[in-house]
Amino acid sequence: MTSAGESTGIPPWRAEDISVEWLNDVLGKHPDFRDAKIASFDMDMISEGSGFVGEVLRITFNYENRTSSTPESIAAKFANRDPRIKTHASALTVKEANVYHHLGPDSEFIMPKCYFSDSEPETGDCAILIEDLGRGRFGDNTGGISEYDAKAAARAIAVFHAKWWGRTDQERTRWLPTQIDQAAFLKERFTRSAPIFLERFGERVDSEYKEITSLYLEKLIPILEAASSPPLTIVHGDFRPDNIVFDTGFRGCPITAIDWQLTTQGNGALDISYLATFGLTVDLRRAIEDSLLSVYHTTLVSEGVTGYSLNQCQADYKTGILYPFRVSVQALANLDLSDERGQVLAQAVLDRTSAALRDHDIAVLLREM
Numbered sequence: 443m444t445s446a447g448e449s450t451g452i453p454p455w456r457a458e459d460i461s462v463e464w465l466n467d468v469l470g471k472h473p474d475f476r477d478a479k480i481a482s483f484d485m486d487m488i489s490e491g492s493g494f495v496g497e498v499l500r501i502t503f504n505y506e507n508r509t510s511s512t513p514e515s516i517a518a519k520f521a522n523r524d525p526r527i528k529t530h531a532s533a534l535t536v537k538e539a540n541v542y543h544h545l546g547p548d549s550e551f552i553m554p555k556c557y558f559s560d561s562e563p564e565t566g567d568c569a570i571l572i573e574d575l576g577r578g579r580f581g582d583n584t585g586g587i588s589e590y591d592a593k594a595a596a597r598a599i600a601v602f603h604a605k606w607w608g609r610t611d612q613e614r615t616r617w618l619p620t621q622i623d624q625a626a627f628l629k630e631r632f633t634r635s636a637p638i639f640l641e642r643f644g645e646r647v648d649s650e651y652k653e654i655t656s657l658y659l660e661k662l663i664p665i666l667e668a669a670s671s672p673p674l675t676i677v678h679g680d681f682r683p684d685n686i687v688f689d690t691g692f693r694g695c696p697i698t699a700i701d702w703q704l705t706t707q708g709n710g711a712l713d714i715s716y717l718a719t720f721g722l723t724v725d726l727r728r729a730i731e732d733s734l735l736s737v738y739h740t741t742l743v744s745e746g747v748t749g750y751s752l753n754q755c756q757a758d759y760k761t762g763i764l765y766p767f768r769v770s771v772q773a774l775a776n777l778d779l780s781d782e783r784g785q786v787l788a789q790a791v792l793d794r795t796s797a798a799l800r801d802h803d804i805a806v807l808l809r810e811m
Contacts, residue, residue: 457497477512495522501517539568551598621706632768658808675708677712683721711738711762718798720766
């Protein structure tokens with residue numbers, strides 16, 4: 443699989459294997475670089491200590507010739523060098539490369555502009571070249587985001603959802619799994635993570651949280667079926683502040699979403715449940731939850747979505763809170779708590795997830811499933 447900037451031969455799977463010749467070859471096929479010639483380049487690691495699954499670098503160019511609009515730099519993404527992490531994340535890295543290949547050309551209003559994307563499923567290697575979003579403002583999971591940013595994100599993801607609404611059976615989208623397609627894998631991961639989570643954080647959560655943790659596996663199939671039932675669209679799957687770059691109006695959209703490794707077919711409200719639960723402080727979520735959903739739903743309708751009521755959207759949002767709950771259990775079971783940021787983030791996730799579960803009576807919802 444090869445996309446924009448298609449090149450013959452095997453691409454470099456590691457940063458040190460990148461050459462000027464290869465960059466000129468693949469980038470020269472894209473309109474942004476067509477009249478430019480790279481003489482040399484510098485690379486800086488930007489992913490170290492940032493929680494990225496793979497390696498992300500900034501490549502800054504020195505040109506023999508260029509136009510005033512030729513990018514000064516791009517970002518490059520490769521698989522993690524740690525063999526254990528690389529093996530564990532291989533399906534994710536290959537999926538992200540495929541997302542850029544299949545969806546990127548029609549989704550550049552919310553996805554980074556992609557110059558090259560390729561992967562090797564057998565080894566888990568990938569090479570992705572995308573625009574440098576360094577001029578934007580990255581969100582922060584720990585502190586949370588503002589009402590303004592949350593609504594900007596909700597509008598942007600609604601435009602994306604509307605574009606793919608009811609179109610997931612196309613050749614370039616049907617390869618994406620639904621939640622129910624991944625039932626065996628998700629059951630195995632949650633079964634392994636839940637006891638570790640309760641051992642680490644059991645004293646910090648209430649009895650209702652523990653009950654939901656117990657009920658989740660029992661009700662897993664109806665939960666995943668709800669997340670995988672029509673109307674289907676393409677779901678980002680990890681739509682939280684750390685994966686959103688704000689103030690990117692210079693590229694035609696106020697936000698850009700990165701890290702498309704958990705993308706699936708599914709119910710679009712999952713992304714809003716995820717954003718609100720993980721990305722907003724408890725007080726702010728409670729204050730703007732209804733208006734945030736209204737912004738999302740109104741944007742869907744304005745973009746042409748029909749037959750999907752606000753009441754249904756609210757119901758899907760409520761059920762969708764089980765998605766960030768599952769992710770929180772799995773993530774906190776493995777989160778590094780050795781530094782202060784990890785500890786602060788863990789407490790924020792616990793507080794926000796616990797409050798969302800209580801506020802929406804998720805334990806009752808599960809008992810009645």
